[in-house]
Amino acid sequence: MRLDSLDRLLQIIRVRRSRRWITVLGLIGTAILIALFWQRLHPAQSPLSALPEITISRSQNEPIQPIPLQVTLNANKVQLGAKLFGDTLLSMDRQVSCLSCHRLDQGGVDRQARSRGANRVQTKVNTPTVLNVAYNFRFSWNGKFETLEAQIEGLAQTVMGNSWEQVIPRLQQVPEYVQQFKAIYSDGITVPNVIDAIADYERSLITPNSRFDQFLRGNYTALTVEEKEGYRWFKSYGCVGCHQGMNVGGNLFQKFGMLGNYFADRGNLTRADYGRYNVTGSENDRYVFRVPSLRNVAITPPYFHDGSAQTLEQAINTMAQYQLGRPLDQEHARRIAQFLNTLTGEGVDHESF
Ligand code: HEC
Ligand code: HEC
Incomplete structure (x- = not known):
């Protein structure tokens, strides 16, 4: 190839390259404009809104079901x-x-x-x-x-x-x-x-229509962003593995102290602490209890069969330590407590009978 024709070729390539650069820069500019426009339409509300939102398609798919709105009785x-x-x-x-x-x-x-x-x-x-x-x-x-x-x-x-x-x-x-x-x-x-x-x-004596039940029935604004986040932690930490179903508990037997010796740490062992062992006499049932319902739990302190936890946060931390075997981030514990507060249902209305 002769030198001058090579020169021409290089010139053409340079021109094409600069055209490509113009196109790329144009695209970036357009993207920035679109992004700026989008931000004006959807201003950021709070740092929490950056968290992935919980989506619930149907309450049947959730591990917790709402309490019936009414029961038929004599x-x-x-x-x-x-x-x-x-x-x-x-x-x-x-x-x-x-x-x-x-x-x-x-x-x-x-x-x-x-x-x-x-x-x-x-x-x-x-x-x-x-x-x-x-x-x-x-x-x-x-x-x-x-x-x-x-x-x-x-x-x-x-x-x-x-x-x-x-x-x-x-x-x-x-x-x-x-x-x-x-x-x-x-x-x-x-x-x-x-x-x-x-x-x-x-x-x-049922307490239907708690804010969480309203949420399960499709009213997504019944819970705050923080409460929904609490529900997400409740599920992802594994609390829901034991506290589930209509009563958010009440449908399983589990050992108190799955991953740690709660009773040794607490001391003063009583016969009642043996739990289900007192019913069956089986060694496997020692320290086993019915998982309690967490419905209305925010208004029923103190907690546990021994009444040892005075506050919900305390109970949540004990659960994390002895049932899940890991400490809970305190921010997450607070959110879980906020979620548990949404399980308080409507009071019993005796007039309706
Ligand atoms: C002195 C306080 C006291 C009185 C009075 C009392 N209870 Fe209770 N109740 C308890 C305790 C403590 C338990 C838990 C017993 C256990 O687990 O061994 C309990 C358990 C129950 C439970 C089971 C709850 C569950 O989730 O399993 C029902 C239902 C109940 N009581 C109904 C009644 C009725 C009906 C009366 C009146 C006839 C009554 N209680 C009187 C203290 C009381
Ligand atoms: C392996 C099963 C299991 C897991 C996982 C579990 N729990 Fe529990 N939970 C229990 C049992 C069993 C009790 C009853 C203990 C007792 O008092 O004897 C209980 C009791 C409680 C209580 C006290 C209820 C009352 O009325 O006294 C709260 C609150 C609670 N759990 C919340 C949680 C939270 C929040 C988590 C997750 C961090 C969790 N639990 C994880 C089995 C479990």
Whole structure:
């Protein structure tokens, strides 16, 4: 190739190159303009909005389901059960009723680590809530009872200092009870009927329509960005592996201290700490408890079967340490607590029965 023709060739290439540069620069310029325009349309709200938003296509796909908005029950039974639930005639010394410990104005608990029943006898464990209790798969901390009826039957001796047989003559002396029982049960006031009425009343104690349930039903603005983030951490840390289903718990047995010896660290071991071992006698069940429901948990301190955690944050950190085996970033713990606050449902409206 001759020198001058090579020169010409190089010139052509240079021209083409500069044209390409012009095109590239043009494209970059356009992209910057588009980006600037986009930012004006969508200004950044807060640093959190940079986090990926949680998306929920259908509540069925979520590990937690909403509580039904209403339940169908026999209104007369529920009314009778409500009356029995608040009646001190049911306790040996006529000093306590179910309401004394399961205060419905306090999330179904008395907010004490231990409670005092008839004859001032102290309970061995913290009082759990009766709200949404019907959605648990077993009853009591160690899941000793398979039905609500069996649970109520067992209560007579443990907290009321009575046998149900002893209660019947007392109720028979109250004309109002005689009438109310007769209207529902052909055999009047009997132990199974007393238990049946209280059990149906308990089935009525649901707290639907929490903000989280509204969110599950498709109202995505029912939760704040921080609460949604808390739900995301609740799922990604693995809390949801145990606390799930309609009651955000209440449907599994799990060991307290899966990844650490909670009881050795706490000290003062009691028989109640053996959990399900006391029911089955099986070594595998030592320290195993029914995973409690987290519905309304924000309003039911103190926490755990021993009532050892005073605050939700404390309970969350204990869970992370002993159930997940890793410490929780405190910012994440706060967000999880914010999420748990959205599980507080609407109060029980007795007028609607
Ligand atoms: C002295 C306080 C006290 C009184 C009074 C009391 N309870 Fe309880 N209740 C408890 C405690 C403590 C437990 C947990 C027992 C356990 O796990 O061993 C409990 C458990 C329950 C449960 C099971 C909750 C669950 O999630 O498994 C139900 C239901 C219940 N009580 C209903 C009643 C009814 C009905 C009455 C009245 C007849 C009553 N309670 C009276 C303290 C009380
Ligand atoms: C391996 C199963 C498991 C995992 C994972 C787990 N929990 Fe628990 N959770 C339990 C059990 C079991 C209890 C009851 C312990 C006891 O009191 O005996 C409990 C109790 C609780 C309580 C107290 C409830 C009450 O009414 O007293 C809270 C709050 C709680 N868990 C939140 C969480 C959070 C938040 C996470 C995730 C950081 C988590 N849990 C992870 C099994 C689990």
